[in-house]
Each structure stands twice: as C-alpha cells, then as structure tokens.
Amino acid sequence: MAVKAYKKAHSFYDIYERKSGLKDVTHYCPGCGHGVLHKLIAEALDDFNVRDHTVLISPVGCSVFAYYYFKVGNIQCAHGRAPAVATGIKRVLPHSIVISYQGDGDLAAIGGNNILQAANRGENITVFFVNNAIYGMTGGQMAPTTLVGQKTTTTPYGRNAANEGMPMRISELIAQLDEPVYVERVAITDAKHIMKTRAAVRKALKNQIENKGFSLVEVLSTCPSGWKMTPVQAMHWMEENMFKVFPLGVFKDVSKDMETRETIPAVFTTENIREKLSIPSEEEIKVDIPKVEEKYENPRMIMAGFGGQGVLMLGVGMAQAGMQAGYNVSWIPSYGPEMRGGTANCHVNLSRQRVGSPLISKPTVLIAMNLPSLGKFEESVTPGGLIIYDSSLINRAPKRDDVEVLAIPATQMADTLGNTRIANMIILGAYIGYTGVLKKETVFDALPSFIKRKNLIDLNVKAIEKGIELVQRVNAPA
Ligand SMILES: Cc1ncc(C[n+]2csc(CCOP(=O)(O)OP(=O)(O)O)c2C)c(N)n1
Ligand code: SF4
Structure with a gap:
C-alpha cells in the first residue's frame, strides 16, 4: 500500500532556533489563523522551488516573528512599512520573490497609505493581508476592520459607526486601482475555505514569478485570544459575522490578460552603489585582519x-x-x-x-x-x-x-x-x-x-x- 508522508515544508526551519523557549512549536495561540497561512505559503514556496530567492517581510503584529519559522531571506520592518521595504528589495533584486506579510492594524491603519501607493504603482510583489478584525498582538484594540458592534478593548461597548466609522474593505479599495493584477479575499475556517486560500496563495505567488505585477490576498483569519473565544467559537463567529461584511471572492483578476513583463534590470547594483557613494571596492579596502586560530x-x-x-x-x-x-x-x-x-x-x-x-x-x-x-x-x-x-x-x-x-x-x-x-x-x-x-x-x-x-x-x-x-x-x- 502506498504511504503518503506528510512533512513539514522545507521552507520552514526544522527547529525554530531563533525562538526562545520551546523551539519546535510556533508562538501563535491555539486556533490562530497565522499558523495555517504560514503553512500554505511555505508549501507553495517549496512547490514553486523559489525558497532560495524569496524574501519575506514580516510586519509589526503577531506575525512579527515570521522570521523564526521561514527558511527564506527575512526582514522585519517598521509598523506598516512592509510595502515600501518590499518595493526597495524588489527593485534592487528583481529576480527575488518578495512577500509583504501584514496584519489589518499594520496594513489598514498605520500602513494605510503605504499599501495604497505600492498597489497604485503596481509593484511586482505579493501581499498577504491577514484580516482578523482586531489588533491581536497588543491585546485586542479596534482595527480599521473591526465590525460595527464588535467589542474590543478600545470599543468596550462595541464599535459605533457614528464615532469610529465603518469597517474598511481593503480588497475592494485596492481592486479599483488601475495597476493591481489580482485581488482576492479568502478565509481560514474549514477545509473547503482553506483549500481556496491555498489556491489564492499560489496564484498570487505565481503572478509574481511570472512578472505579472501586484497581487494582494486578503485572508480572513481567526483571533480567538483577541476575540475572547474558543477556537471553534471563533471559527463560527467569523463565518456568521465577518463573511457578511467582508464577502469572499475575487475582486480583480487581470493576470490572464497580462503579458509576462520583462524584468527590469536592477538600477542599483553593489558595484554602482559603491561608485555613486565613493565607497572603495573590496580590493581597495586596506585589510589588516590578523591571522588567528x-x-x-x-x-x-x-x-x-x-x-x-x-x-x-x-x-x-x-x-x-x-x-x-x-x-x-x-x-x-x-x-x-x-x-x-x-x-x-x-x-x-x-x-x-x-x-x-x-x-x-x-x-x-x-x-x-x-x-x-x-x-x-x-x-x-x-x-x-x-x-x-x-x-x-x-x-x-x-x-x-x-x-x-x-x-x-x-x-x-x-x-x-x-x-x-x-x-x-x-x-x-x-x-x-x-x-x-x-x-x-x-x-x-x-x-x-x-x-x-x-x-x-x-x-x-x-x-x-x-x-x-x-x-x-x-x-x-x-
Ligand atoms: C510605530 C508603532 N506603533 C504602534 C505599535 C504597537 N503595535 C504593535 S502590534 C500593533 C497592531 C498589530 O495588529 P495587526 O496588524 O492587526 O496584527 P495582529 O497582531 O492582529 O496579527 C500595534 C498597534 C508599534 N509596535 N509600533
Ligand atoms: S493574539 Fe490573535 S492573532 Fe495573535 S497569535 Fe493569538 S490568536 Fe493569533
């Protein structure tokens, strides 16, 4: 009988050496969607064979420690600034696969303008946007995506639209810009939705691999700790409440019609940066390193x-x-x-x-x-x-x-x-x-x-x- 072995993706470290405490488990709470999304991304990187030239930018938020887990190039950047950092990396290393991984506080609040500008420029990057309707890491404050009536630590009586405005629908917002090629909203709940998320993750990465342009996948994700629910309650709550406000589906997909664009060679290379900044080349630097054991x-x-x-x-x-x-x-x-x-x-x-x-x-x-x-x-x-x-x-x-x-x-x-x-x-x-x-x-x-x-x-x-x-x-x- 054929045996199917389920193994951890190679794009994950075997042991999470960078993490303190237990090194074989993640720091995410039970029932958190981040871990599932990490798995889907890591498996896609394996299957597309791009791990060795992928750069993942982790945000400020619960996924700040994504670099503990992903065995790829990692950068942890300032709150909300991942799209700007991704832009820089992609332009200097156009053949790398650059992922901007962001929460809803990170992307929709402090980084709101950053993501709009990167999407509007049509940067050839992939954005995974985790919408859990709350700031998870800091203990459950209201996010731009918090539902009307939803209780958070900063809206203890529930979000009130008259005071705090309506939940922000980022996918719809990004999809109406000219440049993005693919925008889809998916969810991490049951197996059926997770398979859809898997497909969206792959499509967004493939677009970048084929140089088609900017892709954003919004992933509705559970935060049992921030929502003060059990993982199962959180899953049901998401389906019953978030799906109404954040309908799932494809908001824009012109990737089929897009010609694969030629990769623009890097304007900046190590050599011409040296020249521009008058930094001596490695051969010119006086080396006086003592010989040691x-x-x-x-x-x-x-x-x-x-x-x-x-x-x-x-x-x-x-x-x-x-x-x-x-x-x-x-x-x-x-x-x-x-x-x-x-x-x-x-x-x-x-x-x-x-x-x-x-x-x-x-x-x-x-x-x-x-x-x-x-x-x-x-x-x-x-x-x-x-x-x-x-x-x-x-x-x-x-x-x-x-x-x-x-x-x-x-x-x-x-x-x-x-x-x-x-x-x-x-x-x-x-x-x-x-x-x-x-x-x-x-x-x-x-x-x-x-x-x-x-x-x-x-x-x-x-x-x-x-x-x-x-x-x-x-x-x-x-
Ligand atoms: C400049 C700055 N402002 C505020 C904070 C505090 N802070 C840390 S994480 C966070 C919100 C994260 O929420 P979200 O992006 O939704 O990610 P989640 O934790 O839910 O995954 C905030 C406001 C910070 N670290 N840096
Ligand atoms: S606080 Fe929420 S988002 Fe953060 S790890 Fe826990 S469940 Fe996940």
Missing part, C-alpha cells in the same frame, strides 16, 4: 549585561575596530526601556565573508557581564565556542563543558583603575588578547570613533591593556 575566525558574538555596564558600547567598539581592520561587520543592539538597570545585549559579527544576517542565534563568543545574561545565552553558544564572564559579578562558572571559558574579574579591576564603567574595555582587552582577533593598535585607533569624551581615551587604553595583560599572564607558559 581557525576556531576564532569570523566571530559571531553576543554581549550582554545590565543597562549602564556598557555592553552596547563594547559591541560598537568591537565593530568599529573590526571595520577598521577590514572585517565585514554588523552590530545590532537590544535593550530594555530603562535608562539604568535594565538588561541590554547586542549581536556583533566580524567576518571575512559578507554578513548574511546581523541576527545571531548561535554565537561563537558570549560575553556575559551579569548572571541573568549568562543564564539566558549560555546554552546558545556553539560547541567549541568561548564564554567570557565578569567573575566579580557572576558567582558561578558556566555549566557548559564543551566551550572555552575565561573568567575576568572586570568590574573589580575597573574599580582598581578608578572607574567601574570601564569594565567593558577590560573585557575587550581580554578578548583580543586571548584570541588575537584584533590588534590592540587597531582598537586604540578606533577609540575616538566611539568614545566621545576625549579625556577618557587614556583611561580606556589603560583598561584594554590591563585586560590583555591579564589573559597573557594566565596563558603564559609556567
């Missing part, structure tokens, strides 16, 4: 600690000096809203190759300046990697026995030098002294680019020297 090459680093400990500056310093040495570098910060005492971390790449993604899920180096940071990131370090921690503040050694560990009493040493805040530079010194990834002269040259108070430069030099000295003493042959 293979395990220390191309470090992917996470640096983490309390706000105020200077971990972000440590990262900037590493990236600035790395750039000066000729590495390709990236630095992305992440910090809590507190000015002091909150947590902060940054991801830094120093690479001999181009940096594919500035986001680091498996660091080769972890610099932990407080205990919560060690706890949070220790497990993510790649086997054979390096953990450096401030042993004056962290009262336990890392539990890993498959990584190198350097305990640096950085805060205590900084105190001895008269300024606790230069513990970060002692760590920097220890790191470069231990691995050789950067010459100290390069770091010293880079100091003025990230330390604005010139009178502190000498102290920072001293701190870096102290860090180098310490690890060289530890490593010195007995």
Whole structure:
C-alpha cells in the first residue's frame, strides 16, 4: 500500500532556533489563523522551488516573528512599512520573490497609505493581508476592520459607526486601482475555505514569478485570544459575522490578460552603489585582519549585561575596530526601556565573508557581564565556542563543558583603575588578547570613533591593556 508522508515544508526551519523557549512549536495561540497561512505559503514556496530567492517581510503584529519559522531571506520592518521595504528589495533584486506579510492594524491603519501607493504603482510583489478584525498582538484594540458592534478593548461597548466609522474593505479599495493584477479575499475556517486560500496563495505567488505585477490576498483569519473565544467559537463567529461584511471572492483578476513583463534590470547594483557613494571596492579596502586560530575566525558574538555596564558600547567598539581592520561587520543592539538597570545585549559579527544576517542565534563568543545574561545565552553558544564572564559579578562558572571559558574579574579591576564603567574595555582587552582577533593598535585607533569624551581615551587604553595583560599572564607558559 502506498504511504503518503506528510512533512513539514522545507521552507520552514526544522527547529525554530531563533525562538526562545520551546523551539519546535510556533508562538501563535491555539486556533490562530497565522499558523495555517504560514503553512500554505511555505508549501507553495517549496512547490514553486523559489525558497532560495524569496524574501519575506514580516510586519509589526503577531506575525512579527515570521522570521523564526521561514527558511527564506527575512526582514522585519517598521509598523506598516512592509510595502515600501518590499518595493526597495524588489527593485534592487528583481529576480527575488518578495512577500509583504501584514496584519489589518499594520496594513489598514498605520500602513494605510503605504499599501495604497505600492498597489497604485503596481509593484511586482505579493501581499498577504491577514484580516482578523482586531489588533491581536497588543491585546485586542479596534482595527480599521473591526465590525460595527464588535467589542474590543478600545470599543468596550462595541464599535459605533457614528464615532469610529465603518469597517474598511481593503480588497475592494485596492481592486479599483488601475495597476493591481489580482485581488482576492479568502478565509481560514474549514477545509473547503482553506483549500481556496491555498489556491489564492499560489496564484498570487505565481503572478509574481511570472512578472505579472501586484497581487494582494486578503485572508480572513481567526483571533480567538483577541476575540475572547474558543477556537471553534471563533471559527463560527467569523463565518456568521465577518463573511457578511467582508464577502469572499475575487475582486480583480487581470493576470490572464497580462503579458509576462520583462524584468527590469536592477538600477542599483553593489558595484554602482559603491561608485555613486565613493565607497572603495573590496580590493581597495586596506585589510589588516590578523591571522588567528581557525576556531576564532569570523566571530559571531553576543554581549550582554545590565543597562549602564556598557555592553552596547563594547559591541560598537568591537565593530568599529573590526571595520577598521577590514572585517565585514554588523552590530545590532537590544535593550530594555530603562535608562539604568535594565538588561541590554547586542549581536556583533566580524567576518571575512559578507554578513548574511546581523541576527545571531548561535554565537561563537558570549560575553556575559551579569548572571541573568549568562543564564539566558549560555546554552546558545556553539560547541567549541568561548564564554567570557565578569567573575566579580557572576558567582558561578558556566555549566557548559564543551566551550572555552575565561573568567575576568572586570568590574573589580575597573574599580582598581578608578572607574567601574570601564569594565567593558577590560573585557575587550581580554578578548583580543586571548584570541588575537584584533590588534590592540587597531582598537586604540578606533577609540575616538566611539568614545566621545576625549579625556577618557587614556583611561580606556589603560583598561584594554590591563585586560590583555591579564589573559597573557594566565596563558603564559609556567
Ligand atoms: C510605530 C508603532 N506603533 C504602534 C505599535 C504597537 N503595535 C504593535 S502590534 C500593533 C497592531 C498589530 O495588529 P495587526 O496588524 O492587526 O496584527 P495582529 O497582531 O492582529 O496579527 C500595534 C498597534 C508599534 N509596535 N509600533
Ligand atoms: S493574539 Fe490573535 S492573532 Fe495573535 S497569535 Fe493569538 S490568536 Fe493569533
């Protein structure tokens, strides 16, 4: 008997490494439509064999973390701006398949004008618009698509048309523009509707693959948490209420009549951007990258600690000096809203190759300046990697026995030098002294680019020297 195997699409990661907590399930609530739509998109990308040149732009909203799941090029952009970002990518990389994935708050509220302009220009992109009649991520506020009478946290007595206007029908709005080639509204409820959604997803992607122009698929989707219902109640509620206000169907389809348009070659290429901005070519850049042991090459680093400990500056310093040495570098910060005492971390790449993604899920180096940071990131370090921690503040050694560990009493040493805040530079010194990834002269040259108070430069030099000295003493042959 033939056995049919149902497998996860290849366009999904096997394990969701970028996600914290459970890595084999998504973060979506039970009964949420986002997960189903993700599946339909991923399967279509597999079947069209376009995964390797697809770029998915995830919005602000519950699907902000789409990049946890899709094994494609991913960009997470500012609220409502996905169509603008998609436009940029498609124009620079016209052969890529660009997907703008947006919720109704994202697309119809804050991004309302963005989508209208992109549709009106007829950008050759595919937009998946998830209409769940509410802002899901922020706890259920009214969206432009909220039904009259529907209770939300901002319309506790129900949406009142006299005050809040009528629900916005985006598909109808977009369909009356000249340029879009395909606009359809579908729904994620039962199997029959999901199959229709599947077909619409494929058609919208195929239009782009065949260079036919702008397609938008509006997907009515359940939000049991925002609607305060069980998944089954949510499904029925959608059918009974949303279908009346948002009728399903094709609102525009001229894709059959459209000639496949020739792809316009990119106006901007890496080379002509360099020329226009007078950026030296890779051959012209003076490269002074020290030779180091293979395990220390191309470090992917996470640096983490309390706000105020200077971990972000440590990262900037590493990236600035790395750039000066000729590495390709990236630095992305992440910090809590507190000015002091909150947590902060940054991801830094120093690479001999181009940096594919500035986001680091498996660091080769972890610099932990407080205990919560060690706890949070220790497990993510790649086997054979390096953990450096401030042993004056962290009262336990890392539990890993498959990584190198350097305990640096950085805060205590900084105190001895008269300024606790230069513990970060002692760590920097220890790191470069231990691995050789950067010459100290390069770091010293880079100091003025990230330390604005010139009178502190000498102290920072001293701190870096102290860090180098310490690890060289530890490593010195007995
Ligand atoms: C500039 C900006 N304004 C407001 C917010 C707060 N915010 C986060 S998600 C969201 C609404 C998302 O709703 P929707 O697009 O419907 O997506 P869903 O969560 O329902 O999938 C808002 C207003 C923000 N993150 N950024
Ligand atoms: S809040 Fe709503 S949209 Fe967000 S994950 Fe939960 S069910 Fe989905």
